[in-house]
Amino acid sequence: xxxxxxxxxxxxxxxPLPVTRADCDLAEPEHVELLFERLKPKGVLHCAGYTQVxxxxxxxxxxxxxxxxxxxSVAAAARLRGIPMLLVSTDYVFDGTxxxxxxxxxxxxxxxxxxxxxxxxxxxxxDAIIVRSSWLYGPRGRHFVGAILEQAxxxxxxVVDDQRGCPTSTLELAPVLWELLLRGIPGIxxxxxxxxxxxxxxxxxxFEMRGAGGPKVVPCATAEYPRPAKRPAMSALDCGKLAAxxxxxxxxxxxxxxxxxxx
Ligand SMILES: NC(=O)c1ccc[n+]([C@@H]2O[C@H](COP(=O)([O-])OP(=O)(O)OC[C@H]3O[C@@H](n4cnc5c(N)ncnc54)[C@H](OP(=O)(O)O)[C@@H]3O)[C@@H](O)[C@H]2O)c1
Numbered sequence: 001x002x003x004x005x006x007x008x009x010x011x012x013x014x015x016p017l018p019v020t021r022a023d024c025d026l027a028e029p030e031h032v033e034l035l036f037e038r039l040k041p042k043g044v045l046h047c048a049g050y051t052q053v054x055x056x057x058x059x060x061x062x063x064x065x066x067x068x069x070x071x072x073s074v075a076a077a078a079r080l081r082g083i084p085m086l087l088v089s090t091d092y093v094f095d096g097t098x099x100x101x102x103x104x105x106x107x108x109x110x111x112x113x114x115x116x117x118x119x120x121x122x123x124x125x126x127d128a129i130i131v132r133s134s135w136l137y138g139p140r141g142r143h144f145v146g147a148i149l150e151q152a153x154x155x156x157x158x159v160v161d162d163q164r165g166c167p168t169s170t171l172e173l174a175p176v177l178w179e180l181l182l183r184g185i186p187g188i189x190x191x192x193x194x195x196x197x198x199x200x201x202x203x204x205x206x207f208e209m210r211g212a213g214g215p216k217v218v219p220c221a222t223a224e225y226p227r228p229a230k231r232p233a234m235s236a237l238d239c240g241k242l243a244a245x246x247x248x249x250x251x252x253x254x255x256x257x258x259x260x261x262x263x
Contacts, residue, residue, distance in 0.1 A: 096232025
């Protein structure tokens with residue numbers, strides 16, 4: 001979802017070299033070495049990862065391989081060549097107990113295996129540019145907004161209203177990844193659309209903006225809708241550091257959602 005958008009968003013003068021699993025299993029260090037030898041990249045946007053939060057609970061090895069081992073090999077290859085690397089990470093490194101949006105230096109404490117493997121990936125790439133984002137959706141791939149809109153013909157759906165985050169469109173995030181990679185200064189950066197909402201508010205907004213009606217969207221509690229992976233109740237990100245660097249904020253999640261729905 002994000003990688004393909006990053007390829008499309010490559011700035012002028014930059015030739016993106018897209019890599020998928022068909023080209024290379026990034027968890028295999030020798031394969032990554034050969035890949036880097038062949039492509040001779042000048043920098044790396046590492047968007048690959050194991051992203052199925054619930055399945056990770058029963059597939060810890062796969063999550064570890066795709067998130068931790070892959071990041072280790074990509075980071076080692078980038079380090080060897082002295083080229084900048086950007087790792088995409090997640091709000092799910094936090095436990096959701098904060099009363100305010102999370103800052104970069106707040107202590108992480110993941111609640112699930114996906115979050116734990118992403119945190120370990122961050123530690124394996126601590127000399128890289130680490131961009132934590134949240135609740136992604138975009139023109140490609142499977143995501144909450146798409147899955148919700150597919151339920152348009154149902155009379156009623158129930159959506160949890162006790163988890164809060166920052167829905168972020170890949171259309172908005174992808175150019176920021178390039179900006180940070182080209183700037184080349186390592187560190188952790190929070191990058192998400194402005195504002196925050198619950199999944200219930202996001203579902204309501206998606207149907208409302210798309211028009212043509214939709215189901216009755218009934219709020220429900222996480223406890224009524226048990227999932228294998230525990231999720232943070234409040235994982236909104238404070239993106240002040242990024243705003244100070246760029247001199248502007250990402251758009252509000254509602255504006256970004258509108259742009260995505262008309263795109
Ligand atoms: N989705 C979100 O809501 C969200 C929120 C915050 C942060 N993030 C982070 O943002 C990044 C991008 O997420 P996304 O939603 O765009 O993910 P995605 O759509 O699931 O894409 C991840 C891609 O990585 C590939 N991949 C995984 N392990 C690989 C390996 N060992 N070798 C080669 N390719 C591998 C996957 O290939 P296969 O399909 O073959 O496995 C897939 O094409 C991830 O780091 C994720 O943790 C996502």
